[in-house]
Amino acid sequence: MTGRHRKNLSLTAKIAGGLLAGSTLASTFAVAANANTLPENVEAAGKTTAVNATALHAGLVLDGLTTAKKDLAREQDGSDQTDVAAEAETEAEEQVGKSSATADDFIKKAKTQLGIREDGSGKTKFQEWYSKTGRAAETVKRDGGSLKSYLDAAWCNMFVSWVAEETGTKDTVGQDAWTIAHAKWFKEQDRWGTTPKKGAIVFFNWQGEKSLDSIVHVGIVTDVDGGKIKTIEGNTGNAVLERDRKPSQIVGYGYPEFAS
Structure with a gap:
């Protein structure tokens, strides 16, 4: 049984208690009404005691009903809070795939x-x-x-994939060993373009061809400096190095959804 179900049972018991008290009050009033049929020699003190008892019962019933109303209000407030929590959880689930790392975090790694x-x-x-x-x-x-076969393959895209793994950004950066497939993945998600951005994944063709099927290399944009694109790349000169690249060599960019 969940906590919320237990609370609902508790509230039901309290309301039932209030209804029972209401029934008791009705019975008490009936007894008080029948007091008019008692012999006239009933002492005034006895009458006073009966009236006080009736008032006491009435007060207890009213208190019980008030408490039940307050508990109901609290339960409703709790339901509202539960709804808010559920909405927050749903929103968090919708954020899956979006990075908590910034572009700077990605580049730094x-x-x-x-x-x-x-x-x-x-x-x-x-x-x-x-x-x-x-x-x-x-x-x-x-x-x-x-x-x-990957042990002997070109590793520029494996380097990008490794950085994504290390920064917890693989769902937004993507992971692949084949540059063409990686670029098409960005395209399919409508996160592809020709504008350089810091942290973007940049795809190259050295002959200046612009089709995705012509891509031969990949890197990470670290900065944009006038007409040059600064990058860090794996498998360039058989190492991880920083490069200055010309826009004419660039097919396009994939845009990860980094945190602001």
Whole structure:
């Protein structure tokens, strides 16, 4: 039984008690009315006692009814508060998928990886991490290949995915190993455009082509400086490095929904 059900039972008992008291009051008034049929030699003191008892019963009944009304009002207030709490919970559920991290938080985490390079076999921690994720199992099913194949794959998008994992933003940044699929994911969610923004995920084609299917590389926008876009990228020069990119090299941007 929930707390609210217990409260409702309690309130029902109180109201029932008030009704019982009301019945008692009616009986008391009936007794008082019948007092007129008593012998005339009943002492005045006895009559006074009967009247006082009647008044006492009446007062108790009125008090009981008042208390029941107050309890009912409190229960209604509690219901209202429960409704407000439920609405708040629903609103919180609607926020699932939206980030609690800011664009600055996202960029700051990415910059902690500056200078990390491939080892002698061309591998990084980002490939190793991605190959073990549930998302990797999903993308293998979509694209074919095997989980092991990610260990030797281009890792620019795995780096972005790793930063999203570390900052709790994967639901809004997205996670993938294939840049084209990642860009199309943003497009499908109507979070795609050609305006540079800090924290945006930027997709490139070095020949200046602008179709999503021509994308060959991805990074994170860290700043916009006049005609240049400052980025941090994985798998550029076999490392995580900062770059200045020209708008002509950019296919477009995916826009995560970061906190303000």
